Structure formats: C-alpha cells, structure tokens
C-alpha cells in the first residue's frame with residue numbers, strides 16, 4: 001500500500017531532490033448556478049486520465065526546473081492548453097507536499113480560485129487546443145459540490161469520491177478545497193459528512 005507522508009516543500013526540494021517530483025493543481029471557481037434545484041456552490045476542475053483514474057492537471061517535472069511551479073505551468077499548457085497570460089500558477093499558490101519513499105516520489109500540490117467565466121474558457125480551449133487532449137487527458141471533469149436539502153445531503157459528492165484517483169489526488173482534493181475556501185465552511189462540513197480524509 002502506498003504511504004503518502006506530508007513533508008515541507010523546502011525539505012522535499014533539498015533532502016529529496018534526487019527523487020522524482022510531480023506537481024498537480026486545482027483550479028476552482030464560485031458557481032451560483034443550480035443543478036436539478038440544488039445550488040452547485042462551486043466548480044473544481046479535475047481530469048479523466050489516460051489510465052482511467054481521476055486526477056488533477058499536472059505531471060512529472062524536469063529536475064532542471066528551478067521550482068516545481070515552472071514544470072506545473074508547462075504541464076498545464078500541454079494537458080489543457082492553459083493560456084498563461086490569463087492564468088498562471090505562482091509559488092504563492094502552493095498548498096501541500098507529500099512524499100512516497102517506496103516510489104522515491106514527491107507530489108507537490110497547488111491551487112487557486114479564478115472567475116467562473118475564465119474557468120469555462122479554459123474548459124473549451126482544452127478540447128480545441130491541448131496537445132495532450134485525447135492522449136494523456138481524456139476529458140475534464142467538474143467535481144459535484146451540490147447538496148440536497150434533506151436526507152443523504154452529500155450523496156453526489158460521496159458517489160464521486162468512490163472513483164479511482166491517481167496518487168493522492170483524493171486527499172489533495174479534500175484538503176485543498178478547504179485550504180483555498182472553495183466553498184463556505186458550513187458547506188464544506190456538510191460535503192464531508194461521513195467522508196474519511
């Protein structure tokens with residue numbers, strides 16, 4: 001079983017520089033819309049990967065990169081044709097770092113919120129322009145964040161979490177959405193009812 005340990009990014013980039021490093025990122029936006037009468041709250045972008053798992057955009061970075069965020073931006077251009085003049089990940093968008101010693105792998109995670117209009121533009125551009133579309137990236141997915149008003153209120157989100165996730169993407173999702181306040185705290189707590197982080 002893979003064991004993901006949280007580690008500071010500084011330690012990961014010094015002591016474990018010789019490991020493989022990957023960087024992935026969460027893009028999110030507030031969404032005032034409704035789906036079958038339920039408020040959507042927000043959208044988070046994930047992708048269906050070539051291996052059938054769900055993950056975030058990003059990938060392995062070159063050892064020559066000064067900082068993982070440079071490799072991340074390059075992967076975002078390849079996978080979703082991200083227009084870096086409009087949205088670019090910066091060092092300040094760093095959220096979490098995990099290490100898996102068995103695989104000599106470090107996973108850096110970033111996240112930021114953007115306006116909904118821009119989120120939609122990124123989705124459309126990815127299909128038309130991304131070099132890796134249909135290859136590494138089989139499709140973009142919006143994480144369902146709507147709640148029912150009664151009963152099994154977080155049924156949709158819990159069903160989503162039953163998919164297979166790449167690496168520690170599920171943990172990145174649950175932790176990252178809290179760190180960048182993707183939804184208000186009360187909505188976050190309801191979404192996570194009965195969910196193990």
Ligand SMILES: O=c1[nH]cnc2c1ncn2[C@H]1C[C@H](O)[C@@H](COP(=O)(O)OP(=O)(O)O)O1
Nearest residue numbers: 022024055056058059060107166167168169
């Ligand atoms: O979204 C993710 N979150 C955490 N770890 C992930 C995610 N997606 C993949 N991974 C893991 C799986 C692999 O061990 C490495 C490298 O990932 P990948 O994106 O496949 O890298 P390349 O596209 O091959 O450069 O991270």
